[in-house]
Amino acid sequence: MGILRxxxxxxxxxxxxxxxxxxxxxVDYLKDPWKVHRGFTKEMVELCGINRSNQKEFISDREHxxxxxxxxxxxxxxSDKLALIxxxxxxxxxxxxxxxxxxxxxxxxxxxxxDDGSLSTRMDADAFVKLLDREKILVIKPxxxxxxxxxxxxxxxxxIYSINNEEYTIAEMKECIGQAYNNIVTEYVxxxxxxxxxxxxxxNTIRMLGVWNSETKQFDIIRSFHRFGxxxxxxxxxxxxxxxxxxxxxxxxxxxxxGLINTKKEGDRRVDHIIHPDNNIKLTGLVxxxxxxxxxxxxxxxxxxxxxxxxxxxxxxxxxxFRIIEANGSSTPTVAQVRGGFLKDKxxxxxxxx
Numbered sequence: 001m002g003i004l005r006x007x008x009x010x011x012x013x014x015x016x017x018x019x020x021x022x023x024x025x026x027v028d029y030l031k032d033p034w035k036v037h038r039g040f041t042k043e044m045v046e047l048c049g050i051n052r053s054n055q056k057e058f059i060s061d062r063e064h065x066x067x068x069x070x071x072x073x074x075x076x077x078x079s080d081k082l083a084l085i086x087x088x089x090x091x092x093x094x095x096x097x098x099x100x101x102x103x104x105x106x107x108x109x110x111x112x113x114x115d116d117g118s119l120s121t122r123m124d125a126d127a128f129v130k131l132l133d134r135e136k137i138l139v140i141k142p143x144x145x146x147x148x149x150x151x152x153x154x155x156x157x158x159x160i161y162s163i164n165n166e167e168y169t170i171a172e173m174k175e176c177i178g179q180a181y182n183n184i185v186t187e188y189v190x191x192x193x194x195x196x197x198x199x200x201x202x203x204n205t206i207r208m209l210g211v212w213n214s215e216t217k218q219f220d221i222i223r224s225f226h227r228f229g230x231x232x233x234x235x236x237x238x239x240x241x242x243x244x245x246x247x248x249x250x251x252x253x254x255x256x257x258x259g260l261i262n263t264k265k266e267g268d269r270r271v272d273h274i275i276h277p278d279n280n281i282k283l284t285g286l287v288x289x290x291x292x293x294x295x296x297x298x299x300x301x302x303x304x305x306x307x308x309x310x311x312x313x314x315x316x317x318x319x320x321x322f323r324i325i326e327a328n329g330s331s332t333p334t335v336a337q338v339r340g341g342f343l344k345d346k347x348x349x350x351x352x353x354x
Contacts, residue, residue, distance in 0.1 A: 016062050039063060044334040047260070047270050048341070057341030059352055064333040067352055070310040071329050078311055078329040082143045082184055085111070087305050087327060094297070094324050097187040099131060099138070102180050110184070125174035128185065132156050132173075137188040139203075140180055152180070153188065153234045164234050165201075189325065192289055192317040195228070198281050199244075202229025202236045205314040206248065206288065208295065209331050210302045211347045212309040219302035219311070220347065221295060223336050224248040226255060226288065230263060230278050239332070241265030246274050246283045247339055253291025257284045260335065270338065294322045310351055 020036040021029060029036050034055055035045065039062020044050065050058050069075035077083050088095050097112035106122040113119065114131070132138055132154055140152040154163050154173070161168045163176060188203075195204040209223040227236035228244045238245045238260050246259035259274045274283045294315060301324075302311055312328035333342070342348035 016066075020062065041334070043268065044337070047268060047334055048337050050341075054341065057344045058337055059333055059342050059348075059354065061333055063352070063354075064330075069329050070351060071308045074307050075329055077305070077308060078327040080143050081141065081326050084324070084327055087301065088324060090304075091297075091301060091324075094301075094322060096139075096189050096323050096325065098184060099187070100128065100185040101143075102140075102177065102183045102185065104181055106178075107185075112187070125178040128154075128177045129161075129170060129173060131185075132161070135187065139186045139188050140177065140183050141186070143182050143184055149240075150183070151235050152176075165232070189316050189323045190318060192319055194286070194289060195317060198276055198283070199229045199233075199236070199278065201232050202234055202243075203316050203325065204228045204236045205316050205325055206291075206294075207328075207331060208298050208313045208315055209336065210299065210311045210313070211351055212306060213347050214350060217306075219299055219306070221250045221299065222342075222345070222347065223331065223339070224250045224295075225259070225335070226283075228276060228283075230261075230276065238262040238268055238335070244274065244276055244283070245335065246286075248288065248291070250295070253288040253295070255283050255286045255288070258339070259283070260338070268334075289317055290322065291317075297322075298324075 016039060017036065020039050023042060024036050032052060034052065038055070039060040040050060041061050044061060048058060069079070071078060077086055082101060084095065085098065098110040099113045101108040101110060106124055107127055108122060109119050133156060137153065137155045140154060142150040152163050161170060161173050168176065191203055198204060204227060206224060206226045208221055210219040211222045213220050225245050225247045227238065229236045229242060230244055231242040233240060233242040237243050242263055242265070244259065244261050247256040249256055257273050259271060260268045261271050261274065261277065262268045263277055275281065276283060294317065298313055298315065310330060312331045314325045316323050316325055336342065343354060
């Protein structure tokens with residue numbers, strides 16, 4: 001088995017090298033071979049300002065991905081959105097309500113599904129429509145996905161049903177939901193007024209990226225950034241093609257001057273003094289309400305789950321506190337290193353075993 005595993009790793013390494021060489025080309029390879037040998041993408045080099053003199057401060061995409069998942073053997077606790085309850089079982093006030101899990105066998109009622117006496121172990125799409133009639137707006141999202149892929153927002157306004165602002169008949173709605181296998185249905189979290197004013201179409205979350213500190217035996221917040229949708233997008237992730245990301249000062253909860261913008265799926269651009277493209281609201285200098293209290297509780301939750309070593313919580317600020325929308329076992333290495341390479345930090349070198 002050892003020989004087979006070594007051979008497989010060699011083959012994977014060859015194809016990864018070939019992919020990097022294809023992206024950069026012969027001229028760039030001859031000029032800066034480290035880009036190909038270490039597996040940096042053009043996007044990371046450009047956005048993070050990586051050059052020959054500082055490249056050892058950064059973990060490349062290839063190096064990062066080859067070490068993933070970072071929370072073995074407990075990766076499922078942060079990769080499966082349905083498993084979030086395992087981490088937050090003592091903090092239900094910090095969670096959205098979970099209503100259904102959907103697979104080919106139908107809708108499985110979850111812990112927050114209202115019971116009017118008709119609940120069974122499996123329901124059909126009629127149960128979803130009945131719940132939507134009551135709640136008026138619901139979120140449907142895959143249990144395993146990234147950058148907001150597959151997220152749907154279902155609404156009922158008057159007698160009109162819609163998904164992601166596209167009108168549906170009841171029959172179409174039932175068909176769509178009935179086939180949304182491996183999705184969960186949750187409440188639509190009403191975000192704080194400051195976030196609604198900036199972008200009302202998306203739930204605008206804050207990534208709280210925590211890493212285990214082996215010296216203090218506690219988690220530290222290594223990065224924090226606030227995402228906002230734009231152009232009517234229902235998700236806030238810049239990777240979705242219509243989003244804004246602003247870095248957060250983790251000690252004050254104030255939005256910094258630099259960040260990323262991606263509009264009309266034209267690719268991420270690094271910007272100073274960010275202004276939201278939809279409404280010209282200045283984001284730099286904005287103080288996130290309740291950030292420090294939220295950070296304290298997020299760190300408490302992380303420390304209570306220290307069988308994990310690297311956690312990214314996506315948090316929405318609400319009028320009565322905050323909700324942890326999902327957990328992640330890593331963060332895109334390009335986005336996370338725009339403000340400085342991870343390998344300058346002992347905690348991250350330990351995580352990556354570098």
